[in-house]
Amino acid sequence: MAISRAQLLKELLPGLNALFGLEYARYGEEHKEIYETESSERSFEEETKLSGFSAAPVKNEGSAIRYDNAQEAWTARYNHETIALGFSLTEEAVEDNLYDSLSARYTKALARGMAYTKQVKAANVLNNGFNAGYVGGDGVSLFSTAHPLISGGTNSNTPATAADLNETSLENAVIQIAAWTDERGLLIAAKPRKLIVPPALMFVATRLLETELRVSTADNDINALKNNGSIPEGYAVNHFLTDSNAWFLTTDVPNGMKHFERTPLATSMDGDLIPATSVTRPVSVIRSVGRTRSACTVRRVLK
Numbered sequence: 292m293a294i295s296r297a298q299l300l301k302e303l304l305p306g307l308n309a310l311f312g313l314e315y316a317r318y319g320e321e322h323k324e325i326y327e328t329e330s331s332e333r334s335f336e337e338e339t340k341l342s343g344f345s346a347a348p349v350k351n352e353g354s355a356i357r358y359d360n361a362q363e364a365w366t367a368r369y370n371h372e373t374i375a376l377g378f379s380l381t382e383e384a385v386e387d388n389l390y391d392s393l394s395a396r397y398t399k400a401l402a403r404g405m406a407y408t409k410q411v412k413a414a415n416v417l418n419n420g421f422n423a424g425y426v427g428g429d430g431v432s433l434f435s436t437a438h439p440l441i442s443g444g445t446n447s448n449t450p451a452t453a454a455d456l457n458e459t460s461l462e463n464a465v466i467q468i469a470a471w472t473d474e475r476g477l478l479i480a481a482k483p484r485k486l487i488v489p490p491a492l493m494f495v496a497t498r499l500l501e502t503e504l505r506v507s508t509a510d511n512d513i514n515a516l517k518n519n520g521s522i523p524e525g526y527a528v529n530h531f532l533t534d535s536n537a538w539f540l541t542t543d544v545p546n547g548m549k550h551f552e553r554t555p556l557a558t559s560m561d562g563d564l565i566p567a568t569s570v571t572r573p574v575s576v577i578r579s580v581g582r583t584r585s586a587c588t589v590r591r592v593l594k
Contacts, residue, residue, distance in 0.1 A: 322413035367428030414531035
């Protein structure tokens with residue numbers, strides 16, 4: 292339904308001092324702190340994890356060389372979603388408005404709504420990461436203590452018991468990441484890169500990562516996390532995380548956290564004619580539409 296003069300009554304009369312409610316600032320592209328972005332030209336994208344070889348055994352003199360097999364472990368699929376929203380204005384509403392340009396004003400509001408949706412979609416991968424209804428290519432939720440391996444073992448990228456963000460839990464996470472292995476049980480030398488926190492934990496993150504001495508102790512010990520450079524890229528706040536106690540570590544594992552962009556966000560405008568009901572000429576309606584297609588997922592992250 293088009294926005295008509297009935298929804299803009301005050302803007303048809305002189306005397307308004309200000310129009311407000313659409314000029315708010317917005318948070319930036321916070322998904323870039325989590326994902327690597329790639330372009331896509333297909334309806335979906337697939338990526339397959341490979342299993343290499345196990346550690347080499349000792350070969351006794353005169354015995355045969357043992358041969359090992361490599362194989363595909365599992366495949367993850369990125370399904371693009373089309374996000375679109377639009378608005379329309381009647382010609383009369385445009386002509387009779389006494390203040391600013393209606394189309395320009397609401398086009399900015401439309402872009403803000405589209406950008407907001409993108410950030411919510413990106414954060415939902417983390418927000419739903421503990422939900423068994425959202426599984427990845429290996430058949431378990433994103434954060435699990437039992438990611439299955441071809442070798443028969445498992446990898447864990449979450450504590451066995453959930454822990455609030457503090458010095459002990461963060462140090463344990465760094466240690467846990469160092470123990471990650473590939474499909475055949477070989478250590479992969481994974482290291483943390485960045486801490487992702489909601490606004491409620493940003494002050495805790497500052498104290499943990501940026502103070503010279505240990506926090507919450509009377510001992511004059513150094514802050515080992517800072518001294519060792521354990522989280523080299525510091526922390527980033529994501530305002531779209533829904534759990535105020537949730538915290539996440541991104542790592543340097545390749546092909547781990549990825550966002551595909553099929554069609555970048557764009558807005559367009561066109562004019563359309565609809566039959567008149569009480570006038571003797573067609574009524575022009577201006578339509579503005581925002582549209583984008585993308586998909587995102589995370590493969591290797593520790594909470």
